[in-house]
Amino acid sequence: MHHKVVVVGGNRIPFAKAGGPYAQASSHDMLTATLDGLVARTGLAGERIGEVAGGAVLKHPNDFNLTREAVLSSALAPETPACDLQQACATGLETTMYLANKIALGQLESGIAAGVDSASDAPIAVSDPLRRILLEASRARTAKQRFAAFARIRPRHLAPLAPRVAEPRTGLSMGEHQAVTTTRWGITREEQDGLAAASHHRLAAAWDRGFFDDLVTPYLRVAKDAILRPDTSVERLAALKPAFGGPDGTMTAGNSTALSDGAAAVLLATEEWAAAHHLTPWARVVDAEVAAVDHPAGADLLLAPVGATGRLLARQGLTVDDIDLFEIHEAFASTVLATLAAWRDEDYCRGLGLDGAIGEIDRARLNVTGSSLAVGHPFAATGARIVPTLAKLLHERGPGSRGLISVCAAGGQGVVAILEAV
Amino acid sequence: MSALEKAFYSPVGRKVAAKAGLAEPPRLRRGRTFPQGAIVLAPLGPSTLVAETLALLGRAHESPVVDDGDEAPGYGDRIGALVVDATDARTVSELEGLRAVLRPAVRGIERAGRIVVVARPGGGGGWEADAVARALDGINRTVAKELRGGATSTLVYAHEGATPGDLVSTLGFVLQGRSAFVDGQAWHVRPAAVAAAALDARPLDGRVCVVTGAARGIGAAIVRTLARDGAVIVAVDVPAAGEGLAAVANEVGGTALQLDITADDAGARIAAHVAARGARIHAMVHNAGITRDKILVNTDAARWGSVVDVNLAAQMRINDVLLDPATEGGMADQGRIVGVASTSGLAGNKGQTNYAASKAGVAGLVISMAPDLAARGITANAVAPGFIETDMTARIPFVQREVFRRSNSLSQGGSPVDVAETIGYLVDPASQGVTGQVIRVCGQNLVGA
Numbered sequence: 102m103h104h105k106v107v108v109v110g111g112n113r114i115p116f117a118k119a120g121g122p123y124a125q126a127s128s129h130d131m132l133t134a135t136l137d138g139l140v141a142r143t144g145l146a147g148e149r150i151g152e153v154a155g156g157a158v159l160k161h162p163n164d165f166n167l168t169r170e171a172v173l174s175s176a177l178a179p180e181t182p183a184c185d186l187q188q189a190c191a192t193g194l195e196t197t198m199y200l201a202n203k204i205a206l207g208q209l210e211s212g213i214a215a216g217v218d219s220a221s222d223a224p225i226a227v228s229d230p231l232r233r234i235l236l237e238a239s240r241a242r243t244a245k246q247r248f249a250a251f252a253r254i255r256p257r258h259l260a261p262l263a264p265r266v267a268e269p270r271t272g273l274s275m276g277e278h279q280a281v282t283t284t285r286w287g288i289t290r291e292e293q294d295g296l297a298a299a300s301h302h303r304l305a306a307a308w309d310r311g312f313f314d315d316l317v318t319p320y321l322r323v324a325k326d327a328i329l330r331p332d333t334s335v336e337r338l339a340a341l342k343p344a345f346g347g348p349d350g351t352m353t354a355g356n357s358t359a360l361s362d363g364a365a366a367v368l369l370a371t372e373e374w375a376a377a378h379h380l381t382p383w384a385r386v387v388d389a390e391v392a393a394v395d396h397p398a399g400a401d402l403l404l405a406p407v408g409a410t411g412r413l414l415a416r417q418g419l420t421v422d423d424i425d426l427f428e429i430h431e432a433f434a435s436t437v438l439a440t441l442a443a444w445r446d447e448d449y450c451r452g453l454g455l456d457g458a459i460g461e462i463d464r465a466r467l468n469v470t471g472s473s474l475a476v477g478h479p480f481a482a483t484g485a486r487i488v489p490t491l492a493k494l495l496h497e498r499g500p501g502s503r504g505l506i507s508v509c510a511a512g513g514q515g516v517v518a519i520l521e522a523v
Numbered sequence: 524m525s526a527l528e529k530a531f532y533s534p535v536g537r538k539v540a541a542k543a544g545l546a547e548p549p550r551l552r553r554g555r556t557f558p559q560g561a562i563v564l565a566p567l568g569p570s571t572l573v574a575e576t577l578a579l580l581g582r583a584h585e586s587p588v589v590d591d592g593d594e595a596p597g598y599g600d601r602i603g604a605l606v607v608d609a610t611d612a613r614t615v616s617e618l619e620g621l622r623a624v625l626r627p628a629v630r631g632i633e634r635a636g637r638i639v640v641v642a643r644p645g646g647g648g649g650w651e652a653d654a655v656a657r658a659l660d661g662i663n664r665t666v667a668k669e670l671r672g673g674a675t676s677t678l679v680y681a682h683e684g685a686t687p688g689d690l691v692s693t694l695g696f697v698l699q700g701r702s703a704f705v706d707g708q709a710w711h712v713r714p715a716a717v718a719a720a721a722l723d724a725r726p727l728d729g730r731v732c733v734v735t736g737a738a739r740g741i742g743a744a745i746v747r748t749l750a751r752d753g754a755v756i757v758a759v760d761v762p763a764a765g766e767g768l769a770a771v772a773n774e775v776g777g778t779a780l781q782l783d784i785t786a787d788d789a790g791a792r793i794a795a796h797v798a799a800r801g802a803r804i805h806a807m808v809h810n811a812g813i814t815r816d817k818i819l820v821n822t823d824a825a826r827w828g829s830v831v832d833v834n835l836a837a838q839m840r841i842n843d844v845l846l847d848p849a850t851e852g853g854m855a856d857q858g859r860i861v862g863v864a865s866t867s868g869l870a871g872n873k874g875q876t877n878y879a880a881s882k883a884g885v886a887g888l889v890i891s892m893a894p895d896l897a898a899r900g901i902t903a904n905a906v907a908p909g910f911i912e913t914d915m916t917a918r919i920p921f922v923q924r925e926v927f928r929r930s931n932s933l934s935q936g937g938s939p940v941d942v943a944e945t946i947g948y949l950v951d952p953a954s955q956g957v958t959g960q961v962i963r964v965c966g967q968n969l970v971g972a
Contacts, residue, residue, distance in 0.1 A: 137770065141768065317762075318768075
């Protein structure tokens with residue numbers, strides 16, 4: 102990279118369960134509020150930012166320019182350009198890398214990477230036959246033609262279609278895929294519930310110490326993450342019924358992420374731009390890699406980041422021992438646990454073309470302020486939540502501290518990135 | 524709005540209220556606006572202090588009509604203001620000179636006009652001079668109560684040695700609409716090392732002003748007013764108020780700092796935020812405050828502690844950090860500290876022992892700080908709002924609220940901007956000679972002395 106790219110701040114709104122306090126808010130509203138909070142924190146009202154890149158996984162057809170429209174609604178200069186990107190659950194990390202790369206190449210001096218999702222405000226489509234009939238009716242030149250088109254509508258055409266949660270190639274939902282992975286890697290219920298409880302406890306502790314005072318701006322009277330249960334325990338989680346994997350399944354609503362609403366944003370810049378705007382760089386973006394696995398052929402759907410992690414570390418001449426903090430997105434508790442098991446597994450890693458096992462890590466260095474199980478997971482927002490959180494944590498630890506982010510995504514994909522405190 | 528309140532403000536309700544003696548309150552003049560009519564200058568002796576101050580303000584003045592017979596003479600056109608230079612007055616008999624210019628002026632003043640008396644404070648001039656100084660205070664308070672149509676009266680005690688440059692910001696504030704809700708008040712102006720040459724329309728250009736409790740109400744008005752005057756705003760409020768805070772900060776192109784002012788590191792975090800911008804603080808406005816009202820017999824330690832901590836102790840801890848010259852991003856020399864007291868604190872208010880303690884404490888604090896900070900040119904003052912129309916006072920039941928509104932010489936509640944403008948005057952670099960003062964912004968509320 103030619104120019105050093107630094108993370109100088111971030112903002113998100115508190116995340117909340119779908120159908121909760123943000124049920125009436127659109128992705129546009131949430132993204133705008135998130136940008137405005139970031140602008141206020143960093144004193145950028147009226148500034149022209151190089152580019153804003155955002156995205157959502159669940160998108161309405163008229164949200165084709167979602168990010169640009171949010172910029173126009175925000176306190177940023179209207180001359181700030183924007184584009185939408187989509188990389189499933191890794192969208193927020195993909196937008197970060199998209200802008201980091203442009204900054205590194207000297208195409209931009211500053212950028213805001215963002216992601217937003219509303220599972221409450223999910224688009225609902227009409228059935229394909231009905232859609233064809235409506236299009237035909239709109240093309241009709243005479244009333245008779247139009248009537249003929251409408252006459253073909255049948256009651257079965259009228260049932261609305263919610264967005265599909267199943268993988269198109271396998272027909273399995275993400276939870277069902279992960280249940281296969283959970284069994285394959287022998288992940289126990291106790292381990293999953295333990296990881297979920299720790300996520301809640303760590304997030305609660307971070308809130309209590311004011312860690313999020315400069316990372317979160319309240320929205321619609323919600324001041325804290327609404328999914329967080331500070332008083333949850335392994336015992337309470339153990340009482341929940343399985344949600345995936347049949348009656349003997351180990352995955353529950355407690356150790357799987359909830360459908361969530363929320364938005365997050367990261368401010369990226371060159372060091373010079375940060376200094377000129379009186380902003381303190383937290384961490385630099387070192388490198389990243391996106392990867393995919395052949396899940397239709399049976400590979401674990403959510404373990405694509407494992408290969409990317411191994412190749413990325415090798416490319417940077419690093420091992421897991423050189424990484425101070427790890428952020429592995431908690432799609433499901435068992436995703437994190439299977440990822441850690443895969444990192445330890447010599448044969449699995451060699452099977453990915455790596456030189457050997459990635460290695461074993463100390464769990465005290467993993468998701469130290471909690472992750473998606475406790476915070477929630479508005480799909481596209483998660484990457485943009487993790488980047489500033491990790492950057493600030495690394496900055497607190499001091500220059501040279503390194504952190505690794507691993508985010509799995511639908512389609513058997515994933516994005517991994519490394520940050521280093523400056 | 525309750526049904527009763529709607530009925531009261533309906534056309535029929537307004538007529539009934541007018542018949543019952545509850546006249547429509549006068550419309551106040553606000554902003555950086557001078558009176559429309561002539562400014563009349565009445566020196567009671569050879570002093571040219573006020574005449575020279577008016578010259579710095581760029582305001583022409585006319586001679587007064589003097590009442591020297593049985594028939595009170597009048598002004599042809601309504602006058603905008605009467606400014607009396609009473610700095611030579613030392614004897615009781617000289618008060619007659621004041622009466623003689625006040626009588627025609629009070630009768631002939633325009634709506635939202637101004638009566639201003641500039642005099643020497645008591646102390647050091649002998650018994651009679653002290654009696655006169657205090658007599659002027661009684662006159663000022665009474666004239667304020669008799670003036671109608673939103674006109675106000677102010678007494679300025681100009682200390683020996685205070686120059687026109689020391690007085691210009693004060694006289695400008697008092698004459699302009701910025702002082703709309705300041706009535707019947709008296710405060711002191713001392714000689715300052717650096718005197719101003721004129722009234723600046725953007726006196727805070729590029730200066731960092733920190734405002735706590737900035738997300739809404741009076742705090743948001745302070746932010747907007749100081750920003751209008753050129754300030755670089757750091758808007759502070761508790762993290763839970765962050766949404767409103769962001770909107771206010773973005774509106775003025777400032778920065779939002781989500782911070783609980785009672786946190787141990789609050790002062791350090793404010794300073795670090797300012798230091799990161801390579802600046803020091805020109806003005807620290809301690810506006811954040813809470814109420815936890817209960818009569819004393821129902822006030823427990825928690826209700827007591829939270830109010831006293833937020834409203835008084837927190838700003839003392841923050842001041843300690845910011846006033847340390849070694850603190851990067853701390854108070855600049857010639858800086859300004861402003862506390863927000865309350866007429867509830869000055870007069871006491873049933874159900875608010877904790878609040879009264881904290882707000883009277885703020886008044887005591889700035890009075891004590893002022894002489895100690897004088898060597899660095901830092902001033903410490905407080906404003907004491909009376910009944911101000913905010914979300915907080917909107918929750919008071921309607922009848923009680925209407926009584927509070929009308930219990931002052933201007934027959935209405937003040938606007939948050941009235942408090943903000945008074946703070947803007949105090950943090951003006953030209954107000955160097957104004958320190959250790961507590962200025963009530965209450966329309967001369969019946970309580971609060």
